[in-house]
Amino acid sequence: MTKKLQPSHVRKYKKDWEDKCSSDILSLSRSRFTFYYCIYKNPIRLREAYRSLSEYERKSSVERLKRRLSLEQDRKSEDKWYGMNAVPQVDIHTIEALRSIYDGEERPSYLGKFKPHPEDPDYSTDSSSQEAMSAFHLYDLWCQVLAQVLAEAREPIALEDIFRFEREEEVDHFVGRLVHFRLSIRGKGIRIPSLWKESPVGTLQAVSKGEYRKCRVRMQVRNMYLFSDTAAINLERGRVSGLGILNGAVLNEDDEMEITVIPLVIGAGGWNLHPEHYPTQ
16 A cells, blocks of 8 residues: 655655756756857846845845856856857956945946946947957946846746736736746847947847747847847847846737847857756755
8 A cells, every 4th residue: 555645745745846846947047148148238227127136135146146157167168169258157257247246336346447338328339448348348247247146036937938828917927027038039120239329229029839829029129238240130030048027918919929028138159958957056
């Protein structure tokens, strides 16, 4: 006869299962931050989300991220493509970004002198000197690190989980939550950063089959924050991953679930490992 389960056994099974699910969710989220280079970041929205963190959330999330980056470093070091551009890993620039965020800086204090962008005083597109160019790349990395800190603090959900809902009202419950995504996108109105005045905003769109109906994801990007001219080309059509804020969903005239996401960071290339192959401890 089957031995009767004790309440303690049920509790342990429940906890083990929940821990396994949490680990798998985290692994998927982390894999979507291991892109080879950052195409786009939204500093204004990142800073808004950053201000919402309590001191405890901010500092504890930085400490957890340090441990994760350390566990991931061996795999990253073996990948000849990883780190060709400035991306979070165990190096001096990532460490100084983590320290800056731990201390609560809204603008990294270690940036050198540069001519600020007219639309954002903390953002440099100045290439007049080595110091100014360095400030651009260091700030780009700081934004990527900040996005990962936010993910540690607020546990993003997979965007494809939103595709399972049938009604707009079900999606409403998750509006404002962080979502991570990997999508095949097409861009419209995407322009190189220097043309931001003529075309300030572009749109990314992705279509996916949902549980009940087709889902159409829309994301607006500010062209001034694209990493480079090449990044603009990459967003015309390609496969990307990243982190954003769920902004809502409506049923359109074609009976599609149209989901809007505010992108925080978008990257290209990188890993897509099964959770069991990805370090999470």
